[in-house]
């Protein structure tokens with residue numbers, strides 16, 4: 001569920017907080033920092049698909065660590081979006097094995113259809129086009145990920161169908 | 170049909186549930202180990218099995234376990250490496266997704282052998298849907314008394330947790346993985362000390378690949394000696410191969426080590442041959458980090474011996490004419506593949522994934538990517554080809570972790586085996602950059 005964020009008031013839902021507490025309990029009591037990646041994932045899902053500086057500060061507060069420790073991590077790992085994203089983030093694999101099976105064409109097709117380049121949002125703001133490295137689906141390429149779901153063995157027709165379906169959501 | 174010990178029941182409906190998994194004989198190794206064996210006896214069986222780490226390096230698992238330090242008053246940890254990010258490798262994902270209990274059973278039996286009371290499965294963050302499958306399976310185990318306090322009344326207790334990564338290939342390197350699990354950037358540690366002495370939270374730790382751990386139950390149930398009978402020589406057991414690229418039947422296959430490569434590549438039971446009736450040009454046989462080979466050198470060694478799927482056979486000829494089994498990522502390329510483009514793609518990957526700690530890797534991977542980009546786009550010169558090899562040599566062996574080597578080998582081997590194709594890009598840039606153009610042999614170079 002999406003929450004409203006203001007300059008200083010980042011509030012996780014009770015459901016998200018329960019999930020955060022569950023993760024924290026997995027590590028020794030003096031090693032709360034270990035939960036940083038799971039908590040950032042929860043935060044990203046909670047606050048519109050990206051982690052703003054305010055959200056990162058809140059994560060630091062929850063884990064009793066310095067904000068810089070969260071910034072360091074959020075910028076190192078590629079899954080965390082540091083800028084606002086579209087409603088649907090398309091993460092297309094561009095690595096060798098997928099390229100061999102047509103990833104380049106799929107990316108080109110997406111750029112044309114969405115009217116934006118890789119790394120940008122479509123003009124209607126609905127989609128963000130990202131390329132990512134090998135997602136462990138190489139035999140089923142070309143493929144992409146949207147949120148927690150993999151779409152495999154894609155071609156331009158299947159891609160168009162998928163975009164049409166997502167646009168209607 | 171070869172023996173299947175990991176994937177035998179992969180198509181049984183409901184095999185992802187504890188009930189069905191147990192019906193098919195699951196969790197027998199936990200009963201056997203915890204109730205009738207000492208931890209040392211379990212380690213001994215794994216040693217006897219000859220099982221070698223399936224994460225890529227092929228280090229004997231039992232030996233690694235026997236190095237684990239056991240200081241008084243410090244916990245020990247088992248951490249499963251489920252980061253699977255090596256391009257061309259997707260076997261761990263398929264195994265965890267389809268049969269999550271295979272890994273969890275292995276984790277319980279292995280944790281008991283190592284004396285761990287808390288264990289972690291570090292899974293790459295992109296596989297959040299697989300994390301949820303594992304968590305559901307773990308919850309079933311807690312409810313059934315297979316995890317938690319006093320497992321099956323044996324007196325042994327274990328907590329098992331799944332931890333998601335954040336998207337970074339380098340976190341597959343075991344010390345980077347531990348840093349990441351501690352909530353930090355994934356920067357590999359300098360070694361020694363090795364994780365066996367100084368691992369998670371400064372405690373003795375074993376890091377093992379998903380497939381290695383999932384192989385342990387069969388070894389415990391059937392003895393290490395029986396496992397060692399499967400395979401050839403020092404390549405014992407079965408291995409999961411992720412097959413991708415230009416083949417008719419991509420997917421994950423469990424093979425008995427020692428299977429002839431020709432059979433694996435061409436028979437319908439496995440890869441089913443090259444797609445679209447095309448010719449076999451090249452292969453990266455063990456995940457993107459291993460040297461690329463021509464089709465001929467892959468099927469037969471330089472001496473003309475047919476190769477088989479073992480650690481030894483694939484590396485015959487060293488880096489001059491051989492490669493490595495690595496993680497079992499089998500990437501096949503047909504005769505329409507541009508080797509320069511492919512090498513550039515992999516170089517871009519390693520540059521992108523370098524953690525940036527050591528200058529040979531950080532700078533060198535950037536150089537290689539740039540040079541290959543030039544060559545691929547028709548702006549390279551002959552000197553660039555030697556420069557590539559030169560840069561790769563300066564990275565190799567001069568870095569904190571093996572990512573540097575992993576970036577260097579594919580480039581050096583591509584130039585070694587496909588030099589004329591690189592030269593063609595320099596001599597005939599207009600042809601080489603034409604859409605769909607592919608180098609087809611020496612006559613292309615000769616005619617201007």
Ligand SMILES: Cc1cc2nc3c(=O)[nH]c(=O)nc-3n(C[C@H](O)[C@H](O)[C@H](O)COP(=O)(O)O)c2cc1C
Nearest residue numbers: 222223224250252253254341342343377378381571
């Ligand atoms: C850059 C790099 C990436 C790696 N990625 C993985 C990986 O995704 N999965 C894995 O099991 N091992 C990976 N490894 C190997 C691990 O460092 C380690 O050797 C392995 O997890 C040990 O398990 P094993 O002995 O069971 O193979 C990687 C190594 C390097 C240098």
Ligand code: SF4
Nearest residue numbers: 524526527530568570
């Ligand atoms: S070799 Fe590369 S990835 Fe490994 S520690 Fe050095 S800079 Fe980081």
Ligand code: FES
Nearest residue numbers: 093098135137138
């Ligand atoms: S290369 Fe795309 S999933 Fe592996």
